[in-house]
Amino acid sequence: MEFSGFFVLLFHVSLCLSVLSVQCRLYDYSIYMHHRELSQISIPPSPAPQPATFSEPAAVFSVLSYGAVGDGFTDDTQAFKIAWDAACQIESAIFLVPKHYSFMIQSTIFTGPCKNGLIFQIEGSLMAPDGPDSWPKTFSKRQWLVFYRINGMLMQGGGLIDGRGENWWNLPCKPHKGINGTTLSGPCDSPVAIRFFMSSNLTVQGLKIKNSPQFHFRFDSCHAVHIDSLYIKSPSGSPNTDGIHIENTNDVKIYNSIISNGDDCVSIGAGSYNVDIRNIKCGPSHGISIGSLGIRNSRACVSNITVTDSVIKHSDNGVRIKTWQGGFGAVSKVTFENIHMDTVRNPIIIDQYYCNTKSCTNQTSAVYISDITYTNIKGTYDVRSPPMHLGCSDAVPCTNITLSEVELLPASGQKILDPFCWNAYGVLMTVTIPPVFCLLEGFPESLPTNDIDQC
Numbered sequence: 001m002e003f004s005g006f007f008v009l010l011f012h013v014s015l016c017l018s019v020l021s022v023q024c025r026l027y028d029y030s031i032y033m034h035h036r037e038l039s040q041i042s043i044p045p046s047p048a049p050q051p052a053t054f055s056e057p058a059a060v061f062s063v064l065s066y067g068a069v070g071d072g073f074t075d076d077t078q079a080f081k082i083a084w085d086a087a088c089q090i091e092s093a094i095f096l097v098p099k100h101y102s103f104m105i106q107s108t109i110f111t112g113p114c115k116n117g118l119i120f121q122i123e124g125s126l127m128a129p130d131g132p133d134s135w136p137k138t139f140s141k142r143q144w145l146v147f148y149r150i151n152g153m154l155m156q157g158g159g160l161i162d163g164r165g166e167n168w169w170n171l172p173c174k175p176h177k178g179i180n181g182t183t184l185s186g187p188c189d190s191p192v193a194i195r196f197f198m199s200s201n202l203t204v205q206g207l208k209i210k211n212s213p214q215f216h217f218r219f220d221s222c223h224a225v226h227i228d229s230l231y232i233k234s235p236s237g238s239p240n241t242d243g244i245h246i247e248n249t250n251d252v253k254i255y256n257s258i259i260s261n262g263d264d265c266v267s268i269g270a271g272s273y274n275v276d277i278r279n280i281k282c283g284p285s286h287g288i289s290i291g292s293l294g295i296r297n298s299r300a301c302v303s304n305i306t307v308t309d310s311v312i313k314h315s316d317n318g319v320r321i322k323t324w325q326g327g328f329g330a331v332s333k334v335t336f337e338n339i340h341m342d343t344v345r346n347p348i349i350i351d352q353y354y355c356n357t358k359s360c361t362n363q364t365s366a367v368y369i370s371d372i373t374y375t376n377i378k379g380t381y382d383v384r385s386p387p388m389h390l391g392c393s394d395a396v397p398c399t400n401i402t403l404s405e406v407e408l409l410p411a412s413g414q415k416i417l418d419p420f421c422w423n424a425y426g427v428l429m430t431v432t433i434p435p436v437f438c439l440l441e442g443f444p445e446s447l448p449t450n451d452i453d454q455c
Ligand SMILES: *[C@@H]1O[C@H](CO)[C@@H](O)[C@H](O)[C@H]1NC(C)=O
Pocket: 116, 117, 118, 151, 152, 153, 154, 201
């Protein structure tokens, strides 16, 4: 259905009303009579010169009205750009990707700021170009759809976003994808499917997204982000396909979502705080992670993160904090609570020796980890690794790790593996299964306070 002509008229009407000239209103009143759809608009009392306070129906900007074809092959990028520019300038606009169509679009930056109340409604399918060979040489290979400097947008709909990542995952520079299972060196950029950058007050809900070449969603330098009811799916062997990655972003809610992929369901990078994650079904995947932080001696500050009421299944990790050696900064005030583990390799893990090459050397600084609480973490672990691994830095111990109601049983067999701790200080509030004897009591006598950067 084509809405745009009708809504251009509607926009004219509302402009006209705001001008509040009597003729204008009389003229438009005759239009009202012919458009029953408009009948919910109340006419402002005449002749009071006040701003109109009635609620306007939204203007819909369907990409079809701007020349998009939606056959899954035609490059519809230009139509999307023009429709965006039009929608962005109108208050309460709906940018519509209509149902029953499939739009192939190239890497695009949707730039704001836009007028208030913008809705990006995805009812049909959005498709990325099919792999690196179809990616224009001059375009960044790091991102597909970017939303930049947007303040206040709702992205939603029953449609599907398809990143068509397979040929990216199989590039010879990806882990073990070179000849005879080698990994070729060199740049290996692959696009993030949906990236929000320097934006705020965003809601993303109800969407399905699959097969991103790299992260599915990435939020960097954003504020006030609410994510709800997403369905994210990629194969378990797809490299770096994190579900939702946030970085330098604060006041984030991630609720009610189902994620399975080849990397972390949710990953939280440097500069993130006030993050609330709830009711996530995660796996197969690499779990929910804070990190990796402190790469190449960088400073990272992450605090006030909660992950609650979630299920993690068939994953390499459950809830993880990972840092490189040699970093600075701190991770503090993190709560993992009411999490069910089903056949997870490292249900509870702190790894301050994270290294994805063979050439990491021991260093004398680290991101300081403190005030980490694990409450009611129950279920089963994959017996290839111990259910708890608290591997803290030699240089800077972890402090105030609290465990309560942790009960983890082997997923198969009777083999109980002892928890592993290294330089980890904390308290057991209840008896745990398996019992933890390796946690150090109290606080370290010589916390190198001068070297610790509390953020
Ligand atoms: C956030 O966006 C919504 C809808 O887009 C808008 O109604 C609200 O006023 C915005 N809030 C802020 C603080 O910008």
